[in-house]
Amino acid sequence: MTERRGGGxxxxxxxxxxxxxxxxxxxxxxxxxxxxxxxxxxxxxxxGLEGILKREFVDLLxxxxxxxxxxxxxxxxxxxxxxxxLGPGGAERLVEAFRTREIRCLxxxxxxxxxxxxxxxxxxxxxxxxxLQVIGIPKTIDNDLAETDHTPGYGSAARFFACxxxxxxxxxxxxxxxxxxxxxxxRHAGWIVASTALARHRPxxxxxxxxxxxxxxxxxxxxxxxxxxxxxxGRCVVAVCEGQLDDRGEAFGADARGGSRGTLAMNLGHRLAxxxxxxxxxxxxxxxxxxxxxxxGPLRSAVDWREARLCGRxxxxxxxxxxxxxxxxxxxxxxxxxxxxxxxxxxxxxxxVERCVPPEWLHPEGNDVSPELLEYAAPLVxxxxxxxxxx
Amino acid sequence: MTERRGGGxxxxxxxxxxxxxxxxxxxxxxxxxxxxxxxxxxxxxxxGLEGILKREFVDLLxxxxxxxxxxxxxxxxxxxxxxxxLGPGGAERLVEAFRTREIRCLxxxxxxxxxxxxxxxxxxxxxxxxxLQVIGIPKTIDNDLAETDHTPGYGSAARFFACxxxxxxxxxxxxxxxxxxxxxxxRHAGWIVASTALARHRPxxxxxxxxxxxxxxxxxxxxxxxxxxxxxxGRCVVAVCEGQLDDRGEAFGADARGGSRGTLAMNLGHRLAxxxxxxxxxxxxxxxxxxxxxxxGPLRSAVDWREARLCGRxxxxxxxxxxxxxxxxxxxxxxxxxxxxxxxxxxxxxxxVERCVPPEWLHPEGNDVSPELLEYAAPLVxxxxxxxxxx
Numbered sequence: 001m002t003e004r005r006g007g008g009x010x011x012x013x014x015x016x017x018x019x020x021x022x023x024x025x026x027x028x029x030x031x032x033x034x035x036x037x038x039x040x041x042x043x044x045x046x047x048g049l050e051g052i053l054k055r056e057f058v059d060l061l062x063x064x065x066x067x068x069x070x071x072x073x074x075x076x077x078x079x080x081x082x083x084x085x086l087g088p089g090g091a092e093r094l095v096e097a098f099r100t101r102e103i104r105c106l107x108x109x110x111x112x113x114x115x116x117x118x119x120x121x122x123x124x125x126x127x128x129x130x131x132l133q134v135i136g137i138p139k140t141i142d143n144d145l146a147e148t149d150h151t152p153g154y155g156s157a158a159r160f161f162a163c164x165x166x167x168x169x170x171x172x173x174x175x176x177x178x179x180x181x182x183x184x185x186x187r188h189a190g191w192i193v194a195s196t197a198l199a200r201h202r203p204x205x206x207x208x209x210x211x212x213x214x215x216x217x218x219x220x221x222x223x224x225x226x227x228x229x230x231x232x233x234g235r236c237v238v239a240v241c242e243g244q245l246d247d248r249g250e251a252f253g254a255d256a257r258g259g260s261r262g263t264l265a266m267n268l269g270h271r272l273a274x275x276x277x278x279x280x281x282x283x284x285x286x287x288x289x290x291x292x293x294x295x296x297g298p299l300r301s302a303v304d305w306r307e308a309r310l311c312g313r314x315x316x317x318x319x320x321x322x323x324x325x326x327x328x329x330x331x332x333x334x335x336x337x338x339x340x341x342x343x344x345x346x347x348x349x350x351x352x353v354e355r356c357v358p359p360e361w362l363h364p365e366g367n368d369v370s371p372e373l374l375e376y377a378a379p380l381v382x383x384x385x386x387x388x389x390x391x
Numbered sequence: 392m393t394e395r396r397g398g399g400x401x402x403x404x405x406x407x408x409x410x411x412x413x414x415x416x417x418x419x420x421x422x423x424x425x426x427x428x429x430x431x432x433x434x435x436x437x438x439g440l441e442g443i444l445k446r447e448f449v450d451l452l453x454x455x456x457x458x459x460x461x462x463x464x465x466x467x468x469x470x471x472x473x474x475x476x477l478g479p480g481g482a483e484r485l486v487e488a489f490r491t492r493e494i495r496c497l498x499x500x501x502x503x504x505x506x507x508x509x510x511x512x513x514x515x516x517x518x519x520x521x522x523l524q525v526i527g528i529p530k531t532i533d534n535d536l537a538e539t540d541h542t543p544g545y546g547s548a549a550r551f552f553a554c555x556x557x558x559x560x561x562x563x564x565x566x567x568x569x570x571x572x573x574x575x576x577x578r579h580a581g582w583i584v585a586s587t588a589l590a591r592h593r594p595x596x597x598x599x600x601x602x603x604x605x606x607x608x609x610x611x612x613x614x615x616x617x618x619x620x621x622x623x624x625g626r627c628v629v630a631v632c633e634g635q636l637d638d639r640g641e642a643f644g645a646d647a648r649g650g651s652r653g654t655l656a657m658n659l660g661h662r663l664a665x666x667x668x669x670x671x672x673x674x675x676x677x678x679x680x681x682x683x684x685x686x687x688g689p690l691r692s693a694v695d696w697r698e699a700r701l702c703g704r705x706x707x708x709x710x711x712x713x714x715x716x717x718x719x720x721x722x723x724x725x726x727x728x729x730x731x732x733x734x735x736x737x738x739x740x741x742x743x744v745e746r747c748v749p750p751e752w753l754h755p756e757g758n759d760v761s762p763e764l765l766e767y768a769a770p771l772v773x774x775x776x777x778x779x780x781x782x
Contacts, residue, residue, distance in 0.1 A: 018565045044781065047567075058781050067779060074778035076561035083566070164683050170467035171686045174409045175474070176438075180682070255665065266665075266676060270658045274646065285657060287681030291571070292555050295562045297778070298689055387465035387688070388458060390435065390449050 008104035009041035010133075010319065011057070013048045014081035015110035015117065016140065017291075019153030020160075020300040021308035025109060025137050026079065027072035028312025030060045038320040039105065048082030049090075049117075052097045072309070075156075075295040086117050091124025098125070098132060105133040105319050111140035111151070115327055116351030122325050136327030136347055137315045139308075141294045143191035146353040147345035148329035152311055153294070155304030155380035157185060158195035160293040161239075162384045166199035168287060169206025169237050170387060176235035179226055179276050181286035182207065183269030185293050187243035187262070189356045190214050192293075194369045195377045196239040201386030206237030209367045211244055214356045217366070218247040222272070223279055225367050230282055242268050242288075301382045307340060314342035338379035399495035400432035401524075401710065403451070404439045405472035406501035406508065407531065408682075410544030411551075411691040412699035416500060416528050417470065418463035419703025421451045429711040430496065439473030440481075440508075443488045463700070466547075466686040477508050482515025489516070489523060496524040496710050502531035502542070506718055507742030513716050527718030527738055528706045530699075532685045534582035537744040538736035539720035543702055544685070546695030546771035548576060549586035551684040552630075553775045557590035559678060560597025560628050561778060567626035570617055570667050572677035573598065574660030576684050578634035578653070580747045581605055583684075585760045586768045587630040592777030597628030600758045602635055605747045608757070609638040613663070614670055616758050621673055633659050633679075692773045698731060705733035729770035 012029055014022060026044070033042045044058040045051035058079065060068075071078045086094075098106070108118040115136045125132035138145055143154035161184045172180045184193040190212030197210055208229045211217050222238075229236040242265055246252050251265035252272060265271070269286030276284040307330060314328045326344040333339045361373040403420055405413060417435070424433045435449040436442035449470065451459075462469045477485075489497070499509040506527045516523035529536055534545035552575045563571045575584040581603030588601055599620045602608050613629075620627040633656055637643050642656035643663060656662070660677030667675040698721060705719045717735040724730045752764040 014565075018562055063781075070779035071781060074561070074780070075558060076778075077565040078779070078781045080565050080567075163689065164680075167466060167683055167686045167688060170465070171409055171682050174405075174438075174468040174471050176471075255661070267658055267661045270646070270661065273657070285681070286679075287683055288677075288679045289555075289683060290676070290678035291562050292558055292678055292680060295558045297558065298554065387467075388461035388469070389465070390454075390462060390469045 008039065008102045009043060010039040010105035010107065011043045011045060011052070011098070011103045012107040012109065013045040013052060014077045014079050015048050015108060015114035016081060016083060018076040018081055018295055019139055019141055020075040020156035020295055020297060021152050021305045022109060022139050023072045023074055023078050024305045024308035025139065025152060025312035027068055028309035029107060029137070029316050030063065030068055032313040032316030034061060036316060036320045043101065043103065044079045047080035049084045049094065050082045051080065052094055055097060055100065075297040075300065086120055091121050092128065094121055095125050095128045095130050095132070099130060104131060105135065107135050107137055107315050109137040109139045111142065112145055112350055112352055112354060115347050119325065119347040119351050122347070133319055133324040134347070135315050135318050135323060136350070137311050138327055138329065141192065142186060142189050144189040144354045144356065146350050146355045149332040149340065150330055150380055152304060152308035154191060155301035155382070156296070156299070157294050158192050158377060159301045159381045159384070160289070160296045160299045161192055162195050162198040162381055163299055164289055165196035165207045165237065165239055166384060169199060172206060172235045172237050177283060179230060179236045179238065179273065179282050179284035181238050181240055181269040181272050181284070183286055183288040184239055184241050185290065186213060186241040187264060188213055188354055190241055191357060193239050193241040194357060194373050195381055197369050197374055198378060198381055198384045204233055207239040208233070208236050209238045210369060211240050211367060212357055212362055213241045213243045213245065215362065215366050216245050216247045216249065219252060219275065221366070223276065226276055227280055240269060240272065244268060301380065303380055303382055310342055318344055399430065399493045400434060401430040401496035401498065402434045402436060402443070402489070402494045403498040403500065404436040404443060405468045405470050406439050406499060406505035407472060407474060409467040409472055409686055410530055410532055411466040411547035411686055411688060412543050412696045413500060413530050414463045414465055414469050415696045415699035416530065416543060416703035418459055419700035420498060420528070420707050421454070421459060423704040423707030425452060427707060427711045434492065434494065435470045438471035440475045440485065441473045442471065443485055446488060446491065466688040466691065477511055482512050483519065485512055486516050486519045486521050486523070490521060495522060496526065498526050498528055498706050500528040500530045502533065503536055503741055503743055503745060506738050510716065510738040510742050513738070524710055524715040525738070526706050526709050526714060527741070528702050529718055529720065532583065533577060533580050535580040535745045535747065537741050537746045540723040540731065541721055541771055543695060543699035545582060546692035546773070547687070547690070548685050549583050549768060550692045550772045550775070551680070551687045551690045552583055553586050553589040553772055554690055555680055556587035556598045556628065556630055557775060560590060563597060563626045563628050568674060570621060570627045570629065570664065570673050570675035572660035572663050572675070573628060573630050574677055574679040575630055575632050576681070577604060577632040578655060579604055579745055581632055582748060584630050584632040585748060585764050586772055588760050588765055589769060589772055589775045593780070595624055598630040599624070599627050600629045601760060602631050602758060603748055603753055604632045604634045604636065606753065606757050607636050607638045607640065610643060610666065612757070614667065617667055618671055631660060631663060635659060692771065694771055694773055701733055709735055
C-alpha cells in the first residue's frame with residue numbers, strides 16, 4: 001500500500017463471476033469520481049481484462065445519471081467480466097494498453113484471485129517505470145476474502161439460497177415422504193450454504209441438515225444423518241455445497257470439472273439423491289438453482305446493495321487520496337445495531353488467501369452451524385420472513 | 392354435472408404437487424363459505440386423501456380471518472397435500488369417512504389426475520347411496536387442464552422460470568464463452584418452458600433456444616442449433632423441459648425415474664450440457680431450480696394469486712347452487728384488456744386429459760414459440776421487466 005497523486009484517466013474492470021450487486025459498486029465509483037473531479041476520464045473495460053487488451057472501453061463519466069442509476073439496479077455485470085488469467089507477459093501488455101489512454105489508475109473489482117492479479121499488474125507497472133495506482137473493489141459471492149468482515153455479493157447470494165431453502169422446505173413439508181437436496185454455490189468456503197439456516201422459523205423447518213465444505217463428509221455419516229431425520233419427520237431437506245467432498249477427497253462419484261482452483265462437481269445434489277435412494281430406499285431428489293443464485297435481482301439483499309455502492313465510493317476516495325496497492329474492506333463496528341465503515345488493506349494480504357468459516361462456527365456434529373454464524377450472517381442477508389401455517 | 396342442495400359439512404382436500412397460490416384458493420373458498428353460510432363446517436383434510444382416511448381435519452371456519460389472510464400469502468399447501476392414488480375400494484373408504492362427519496360436499500383441489508379421482512369419488516358415493524356434492528378447484532403449474540383457459544399455479548411457475556431465464560441470460564451475457572441449460576418443470580406440456588420467452592427484451596437476449604416437450608428433439612438438431620447460436624453470439628442459453636424426449640422417445644441418456652405418468656429425467660439439463668461439451672467441445676453447464684419454481688413466494692404472479700382466490704370463491708358459490716361433478720374453470724373474455732370470469736365444466740371432460748401447447752403456437756423450426764403463445768401467457772405471468780445495460 002503506497003501513496004501517490006494520480007490525475008489522468010482511470011479504468012474499472014470486472015473480474016470473475018458476476019453478482020447481484022456488482023453494478024452498485026460501479027455506481028458508487030462513478031458518482032464519487034464525478035464528485036471529486038480527480039480523473040478526466042473513468043473508463044469501463046468491456047469484459048474485464050479482455051476489454052483492456054482489445055481497448056474496448058465505455059466512458060462512464062459520459063453516462064446519463066438516470067441511466068447509471070438503472071444500471072445499478074441490474075444484477076450481473078453491465079460492463080461484462082472475464083475469467084482470463086494474466087499469464088506470462090500479461091501485466092506488460094496491460095500496461096501498454098494503459099499507456100495508450102494515459103490510464104493512471106486501475107480499479108479492479110473481484111475476489112482473491114483478482115486481487116492477486118491486481119498486485120501483479122501493479123508490480124508490472126512499477127517494473128516498466130509506469131506510474132499506476134491500483135485499487136481493489138471487493139466482489140465475491142463466496143465471502144472468502146481476508147481482511148474484510150464480508151464481501152459485496154455474499155449477502156444477496158446467501159439471501160437467495162436461504163429463501164430457496166425456505167420454499168423447498170415448505171414444499172417438502174406439504175408433500176412429505178422424500179429427501180430433498182438443495183445444492184448451493186460455493187467451493188471451499190461454506191458461507192452461503194451456512195446461511196440457509198436463516199430459513200428456519202418453526203421446529204421442524206428446513207434445512208434439517210447443513211454441510212459445510214470446510215469439513216469432509218463421509219458418505220456413511222451423511223446417510224446416517226438423513227436416515228435419522230427422515231425417521232423422525234418423514235421428510236428431510238439437506239443443504240449441501242457444490243464443492244463438498246467426501247472423506248476420500250472426492251465428490252461422492254459425481255461428474256466433476258477441473259479448473260485453476262481444483263475440481264468442482266457439476267451434479268453433486270443429484271448424485272447424493274441417487275445414493276440416498278439406492279442405499280436407504282428413500283425417494284430423494286435434488287434442486288440446483290446454480291448461477292441463478294449469484295445474479296438474482298428480485299431476491300438481492302438491500303444491505304448488500306448499499307454496501308457494494310459504499311465500496312465503489314470508498315475506492316474513488318482512496319484514489320483521490322493517492323492510495324495504491326490496496327483493496328477496500330468492510331469493517332463491522334461494535335455496538336448493538338449493525339453498522340459498517342470502509343477501510344483499506346494491502347492487496348498482498350488478500351491475494352490468494354481463502355477465508356473459510358472458522359471451525360468454532362460449525363456445529364460439533366458437523367451437520368449444522370452455530371448461533372454465532374447466524375448472528376454474523378443475519379444482517380447481511382436481511383430478514384427471511386417465515387410463512388403462516390395451519391399447524 | 393348435476394344439481395342438488397347440500398347443507399351439512401363440507402371438506403376441502405389438496406391433491407398433487409403444491410403451487411405458489413394454492414392457499415389463495417383456500418382463502419377464496421373459506422371466505423365465500425363464511426359469507427354464504429351454506430355449510431355448518433368446512434373441514435380441511437391434512438395431507439389430502441391421507442388426512443381423510445385418517446380423519447385428520449382442520450375446521451377452517453374457526454380460523455381467525457387475519458391468520459387465514461396470512462396463510463393465503465404463503466406458497467405451498469398449508470393443509471398439506473398427497474399423491475396417494477385411490478386404488479381398489481379407495482372411493483368406498485373415503486365415503487365411509489365422509490359419513491362419520493356428515494360431509495356432504497368435497498372440494499377437490501388438483502390437476503387432471505385429481506379431477507379423475509374426484510369423478511371416481513362421486514361415482515363411489517352414488518353407488519353407496521350417499522348424498523355427496525363433488526366440486527373441483529383447478530390447481531396445476533402445468534397448465535394442462537382441458538375446459539379452462541389456464542390454471543391457477545401456472546402463472547407463478549411461469550413467472551419464476553421467465554425470471555430465471557432473464558437472470559441466467561444476464562450472467563451468460565456478462566461472462567460469455569459457455570452454453571447454459573435452464574431446466575424447467577414440465578412433463579408433456581410445454582406451457583412453462585414456453586413462457587421463458589417473456590424474458591427477452593433486447594436482441595440477443597436469452598433464451599436463445601426454447602424446446603417444447605410436445606415435439607421430440609433429435610440430439611443432432613439440438614447440437615446444430617446450439618452450435619449455430621454459439622457461433623453467432625459466443626454464448627447460448629437453452630430452455631429445456633425436464634420431460635423433453637429425443638427422437639427415440641428417450642431422455643438423451645439421462646437418469647430417469649418411473650411414475651404413474653411415465654418416466655421423468657432427474658438430471659436432463661446436466662446430461663445435455665455434458666453432451667454439448669463432449670460433442671461440440673464448448674463449455675456447458677446446467678441449472679435446475681426444480682421444485683423451487685412451483686412454490687416461490689417472492690416471484691409469484693399477482694394475477695395468478697387473484698385468480699386462484701376467484702376459483703376458490705366460485706367453488707363455494709357452485710356448492711351453494713347445488714352443483715356437483717364439475718370443476719371451476721377460468722374463461723378469458725374477449726376485448727382489448729385482459730379479463731377473466733369463472734365457469735364450470737364436467738369433471739369427466741377434464742379427468743385424464745392433457746391439454747398441450749397447440750402445434751401452431753410452436754415455432755416452425757421447433758426451437759422457439761410463436762407470438763400468439765406470448766400474447767396468451769403475458770397477462771398470466773405479469774411483466775418481466777428488462778434490465779438497463781451499457782451496450
